[in-house]
Amino acid sequence: MPMSASDIQLDLSQDPVDLTRALCDIESVSGNEGPIADAVEAALSRLPWLTVTRHGDSVVARTELGRDERVVLAGHLDTVPLAAEPNLPTWYEGDLLYGRGTCDMKGGVAVQLALAAAVPEPSRDLTFVFYDGEEVESARNGLGRISREAPHLLAGDFAVLLEPTSGLVEGGCNGTLRVDVTVHGKAAHSARAWMGRNAIHDAQVVLGRLAAYEPQEVEVEGLVFRESLNAVLINGGVAGNVIPDRCVVSVNYRFAPSKSVQDAEHHLRELFTGLDVVLTDAAGGARPGLDQPMAKAFVDLIGVPAGPKYGWTDVARFSELGIPAVNFGPGDPLKAHADDEFVPVQEIRDCLRVLTAWLA
Structure with missing residues (x-):
């Protein structure tokens, strides 16, 4: 059983590989981040060079050395649910x-x-x-909550979100939007x-439009973002002997960061004209922003050209705060949420080595 x-x-x-294992074995499916937040808070509170703040089931730790620049390193504590096995x-x-x-x-x-723990006097x-709350709806996101209620805790000149990128830099991210498209009928005995x-x-009207849809590839600041549009849930029917009078198809749209949320919503309402949306x-989303000096310097440090982040990540929240941010962390993003989720152990060590060299 997972540890508490x-x-x-x-x-x-x-x-750091053993530390990863210890963290994973504290089960923290979204909504149950309290135990892991307790463990993280307790561990950081033992480091005298950090000021530690608890905000709900989020923890923020800061150095206060009076340096000319501040870097924010962020990561979420929650996971998607465990696999069936x-x-x-x-x-x-x-x-x-x-x-998981x-x-x-x-x-x-x-x-x-x-x-x-290793860098008490960073450059x-x-x-x-x-x-907490990254793997669920936006309203529950802990980083969003902090940005609304205590934005001073997130102040910085550059941010690194340690989402899985296989140890490469991924700039910006797609936006994400979900709509419920409802089809109305008339109930009757079957x-x-x-x-x-x-x-x-x-x-089938909704599904037909989705099947015929051709997603775009959109270039933004030199990176090509691939969009996607998919039905992700469908719900209808009340009993085995009743003709259903209502069916709801939930649709997820991943859109390029050149579009606003309003642009994306307008696009879907046009696509589903005549239906209840x-x-x-x-x-x-977040534009790459890789022309910013600290972002450019970080990409140069990695030594490999940056790519786009197709999924949505919280670099978008840093972008809203005016803080340039990139995704950089261990793990193949294609294995995120998979039942056979894994991380190459060397990538964990390599990411720590790169960040230590940059910040020590």
Whole structure:
């Protein structure tokens, strides 16, 4: 069984791979981040060079050395639910560490914690942010909550979000938007179906438009962002002998950062003209911003050209605060949320080495 925070005390001086495993074995599916936030807060509070602030189930730790620049390093503590055959506790297969959260994104969180412990006098002031609610709807996002209620805790000149990128820099991110498209019919007894109108059958109008849709590839500041539009949920029917009078198709649109949320919503309302469309969740994307001096210097340090981030990440929130930000962390983003989620152990060590060299 996964460990609770009461079973383990985090040792921030250990190999970051072992620290990753310890973090993952504290189960923290969205909504249950309290135990891991307790463990992280307790570990950071033992470092006298950090000022530690608890904000709900988020933890912020800052150096206060009066440096000319401040870098924010951020990562979320929550994970998506466990697999049907639970993928915790973690296990090794060769040089890969398997289990929920290994890739998305407790490998990155371990790098943050190890860096906080190993670099008491960084070349720039550092802010470490560990937050809850990233894997659920935007309204529950801990980083968003801090930005609204205590934005001074996030102040900085540059931010690195340690989302999985296989140790490469990914600039910006797509926006994400969800709508419910409702098809209305008329209820009737299924033995007399001709007296009603089957809303589930009529949902083919929605599905047909989605199947015919051709997603765009949009170049933004030299990076090409791939969009996508998909039905992700469908709900209809009340009983096995009733013609359904309502069917709801939930649609997710991942749109390039050149579009605003309003642009994206308008696009979907045009696509589903004549249908009942309700916006249920939205978060804007972030332009790459790699021409900013600190971002450019960081990409040069990695030595490999940056790519785009197709998924939505919280670099968008930093962008809204006027802070240039990039994605950089261990783990293949294609394995995020997979039942066989894993992280190559060397990527964890390599990311820590790069950040330590940059900030020590």
